[in-house]
Amino acid sequence: MIQVTNLSKSFENIHAVNNISFTIKRGEVFGLLGPNGAGKSTTINMMSTILKSDEGEVYINGNDIKQNPNICKQLIGVVPQEISLYDDFTAYDNLMFWGSLYKIPAKELKHKILEILELIGLIDRKDDLIKTYSGGMKRRINIAAALLHKPEILFLDEPTVGVDPQSRNRIFEIIETLNQQGITIIYTTHYMEEVERLCNRIAIMDSGRIIAQGTQAELQQHSNVKEAVEIAFQSISENQIVQLKEQLQLKISQNNLKLIIECDVNKDLSNIISACNNSNLKIEDIVVKKVNLEAIFLSLTGKQLRD
Numbered sequence: 218m219i220q221v222t223n224l225s226k227s228f229e230n231i232h233a234v235n236n237i238s239f240t241i242k243r244g245e246v247f248g249l250l251g252p253n254g255a256g257k258s259t260t261i262n263m264m265s266t267i268l269k270s271d272e273g274e275v276y277i278n279g280n281d282i283k284q285n286p287n288i289c290k291q292l293i294g295v296v297p298q299e300i301s302l303y304d305d306f307t308a309y310d311n312l313m314f315w316g317s318l319y320k321i322p323a324k325e326l327k328h329k330i331l332e333i334l335e336l337i338g339l340i341d342r343k344d345d346l347i348k349t350y351s352g353g354m355k356r357r358i359n360i361a362a363a364l365l366h367k368p369e370i371l372f373l374d375e376p377t378v379g380v381d382p383q384s385r386n387r388i389f390e391i392i393e394t395l396n397q398q399g400i401t402i403i404y405t406t407h408y409m410e411e412v413e414r415l416c417n418r419i420a421i422m423d424s425g426r427i428i429a430q431g432t433q434a435e436l437q438q439h440s441n442v443k444e445a446v447e448i449a450f451q452s453i454s455e456n457q458i459v460q461l462k463e464q465l466q467l468k469i470s471q472n473n474l475k476l477i478i479e480c481d482v483n484k485d486l487s488n489i490i491s492a493c494n495n496s497n498l499k500i501e502d503i504v505v506k507k508v509n510l511e512a513i514f515l516s517l518t519g520k521q522l523r524d
């Protein structure tokens with residue numbers, strides 16, 4: 218459905234996006250994950266015809282965005298990183314304004330606005346001025362504005378930044394509902410837990426490049442990061458460690474009174490606990506260390522996602 222090939226963009230001496238390629242399938246929630254400055258917004262802006270690329274191609278449903286920008290614009294909705302609403306207008310009037318830019322017939326537009334306000338949970342507030350809205354509510358109106366012309370594809374650029382936790386959950390639910398209705402979603406964020414919750418496939422971006430992409434399971438398989446349990450004991454003897462190693466065919470390393478056991482947590486945890494009991498090791502504390510995207514990012518770049 219969307220094909221990005223060798224896309225690049227520089228600003229003076231900054232290589233904001235450096236030769237990236239990926240495809241997005243119909244009906245997916247595709248996540249673009251990376252720290253601030255990775256090039257996510259520049260990528261989204263090029264894909265949505267807001268910004269011209271230096272090199273590379275983007276095809277949307279087989280249409281080249283350079284050759285057929287107007288066809289592409291009809292297919293996509295964009296929720297930009299910056300809020301673009303008029304503070305002194307009501308929510309309803311803001312949406313009327315955005316809808317008129319798409320030349321949607323008035324009757325159809327009014328109907329669509331009410332339908333979307335219902336979906337985003339703000340129908341009761343439709344006649345309130347935007348300046349009385351919270352950051353999260355403004356975001357939801359921004360999402361509504363991007364949906365008025367019934368796009369098949371929705372781009373959301375860090376839609377939860379500066380949003381309270383309740384609105385954040387609301388935004389997730391809206392995205393899930395839209396996706397269930399068949400809309401393909403492209404979602405950028407620097408919060409790994411958001412892509413873990415929402416996305417079918419992920420591209421991890423850093424310094425203008427895509428450093429890994431795939432489903433979460435694929436990213437985990439290809440990374441060197443292993444799952445582990447970390448168990449703290451009251452005391453440990455050399456002999457007990459030897460006994461444990463005899464019972465478990467797993468990599469075990471020691472850190473004072475803790476043992477770190479690399480394993481498939483779901484499969485091995487009960488065996489590990491039995492083995493500790495057999496060796497008379499008294500467990501004080503146990504921490505499960507699942508492989509998450511944060512750990513994968515750290516192993517690929519040597520950096521934390523959030524600095």
Ligand code: ADP
Nearest residue numbers: 228231233251252253254255256257258259260
């Ligand atoms: P992200 O959205 O991942 O935070 P951006 O795409 O906004 O990253 O930015 C990528 C890099 O390009 C950053 O170093 C940023 O400072 C730079 N950049 C983005 N837009 C411009 C611009 N209009 N002029 C100059 N530099 C820019």
Ligand code: MG
Nearest residue numbers: 257258298375
């Ligand atoms: Mg950005």
